[in-house]
């Protein structure tokens with residue numbers, strides 16, 4: 004088994020709250036650290052925590068701390084136990100963060116082992132295309148963000164998103180983009196053109212900014228107009244807010 008380690012925040016079982024697999028039960032492995040700094044981010048802290056919280060029983064929040072960085076055998080031991088005790092419960096293992104691909108060298112060794120337990124679902128900000136290329140053979144699903152300047156304040160990432168789409172296109176792939184009351188039509192057009200240049204059947208999720216209580220502040224009329232605009236370019240455009248927020252952060 005790999006000797007490589009990674010700084011992680013937590014490992015737990017919950018319901019996927021966003022995107023095309025919303026509602027399915029997954030195991031979430033949350034990595035520390037991100038290469039971006041989105042205005043709406045509430046997950047990234049500058050320094051890794053001293054410990055990673057590992058759930059003992061799926062969904063019971065009976066966490067036990069493990070010193071960071073965490074070794075692969077700690078993760079695999081839990082997954083094996085859960086697959087034995089609750090066969091069929093989990094659809095897949097969600098690699099989330101932060102940005103999991105910052106750990107791509109570790110993932111090259113971890114993923115073949117983890118994938119023996121569950122299919123691999125990658126949640127990514129969609130810019131580290133070289134890192135993705137190094138692990139893409141071990142990944143089943145890709146949930147990729149396209150960051151709009153109006154909501155993320157991350158600047159111009161269009162070329163990097165395009166390259167990322169090229170690498171991810173042969174996987175079960177969808178794109179998610181956060182929209183708010185300040186989102187402009189040109190941003191949705193640019194997003195759709197970027198996706199359609201690769202494949203117009205890649206689904207796009209418009210995700211209204213959702214506050215901690217589950218409130219959505221973007222006017223409904225604007226959401227409908229942005230969806231109508233996107234449907235001129237793409238075959239499948241869905242509006243899905245962050246459902247785990249109004250279910251109490253499951």
Ligand code: SF4
Nearest residue numbers: 037039041044101128
């Ligand atoms: S990409 Fe995700 S984790 Fe990184 S800063 Fe943006 S919202 Fe936070």
